[in-house]
Amino acid sequence: RTLPCSGRNLLPSTCGENRRRVVRALATREPNLRPGIPDLNVLRSGIAAVLSVALAWALRSDSLLWASPVSVVPQQWITEQRTISGVVVSVSDGDTFRLQNVGPFHPTQDRHHEQSFPVRLAGVDAPEISHFGNPAQPFSEEAKEWMKQELLGKSVAVHILGRDQYGRIVGSVRYTSGLFSHDLATELLRRGFATIYRGRGASYDGDLSNLEATEINAKAQGVGIWSLPDEELPAEYKRRTRARAF
Numbered sequence: 670r671t672l673p674c675s676g677r678n679l680l681p682s683t684c685g686e687n688r689r690r691v692v693r694a695l696a697t698r699e700p701n702l703r704p705g706i707p708d709l710n711v712l713r714s715g716i717a718a719v720l721s722v723a724l725a726w727a728l729r730s731d732s733l734l735w736a737s738p739v740s741v742v743p744q745q746w747i748t749e750q751r752t753i754s755g756v757v758v759s760v761s762d763g764d765t766f767r768l769q770n771v772g773p774f775h776p777t778q779d780r781h782h783e784q785s786f787p788v789r790l791a792g793v794d795a796p797e798i799s800h801f802g803n804p805a806q807p808f809s810e811e812a813k814e815w816m817k818q819e820l821l822g823k824s825v826a827v828h829i830l831g832r833d834q835y836g837r838i839v840g841s842v843r844y845t846s847g848l849f850s851h852d853l854a855t856e857l858l859r860r861g862f863a864t865i866y867r868g869r870g871a872s873y874d875g876d877l878s879n880l881e882a883t884e885i886n887a888k889a890q891g892v893g894i895w896s897l898p899d900e901e902l903p904a905e906y907k908r909r910t911r912a913r914a915f
């Protein structure tokens with residue numbers, strides 16, 4: 670582009686060597702930073718580096734893991750029985766829900782069902798809902814509705830204990846209600862919405878004595894399934910319906 674040499678232009682009007690010197694100086698000059706004002710590019714680079722380190726620490730933390738919502742739970746997490754946190758996106762019944770393992774600032778509207786995985790609560794057995802043509806057990810819907818009220822759309826912590834024959838993550842679960850943290854299995858037992866699971870591969874995360882004491886107290890108070898005159902435990906119901914199927 671030809672630079673004008675007349676009018677109010679700031680370049681010298683001689684248009685000779687002086688003009689060429691000024692052009693070269695403008696093209697090659699270093700940023701003229703005022704004292705005390707940092708370069709914005711340097712600031713951006715520093716912030717990016719700090720965020721990268723923080724993200725790497727969070728993903729490698731042994732106590733709390735955040736992962737991509739579409740990732741499959743790694744076998745290493747199961748082997749090491751790690752604790753993961755996420756948002757409950759649906760409730761299947763009184764002891765099973767789907768968890769999306771995402772960070773706390775992930776938009777709620779992006780929490781899709783297909784990006785989640787099933788979690789089976791360890792240590793307890795809730796009444797069976799209606800499925801495969803079998804009628805629902807008493808208090809199965811009450812247990813499911815209570816789970817929805819307590820967990821749906823909220824963040825929970827799952828201590829992974831294993832994986833069951835259906836591919837579900839099995840673990841103990843803690844959630845916050847009000848100002849307090851609660852153990853999910855204990856709260857279900859307290860209300861008579863579940864019994865202690867005694868089947869194959871049962872795991873209690875070292876809390877069996879507390880679960881047993883809670884169940885005994887629920888029986889004594891006659892709450893939930895213990896209010897029925899002839900209650901059929903979930904394990905008994907499943908044995909009966911399986912036998913009838915064959």
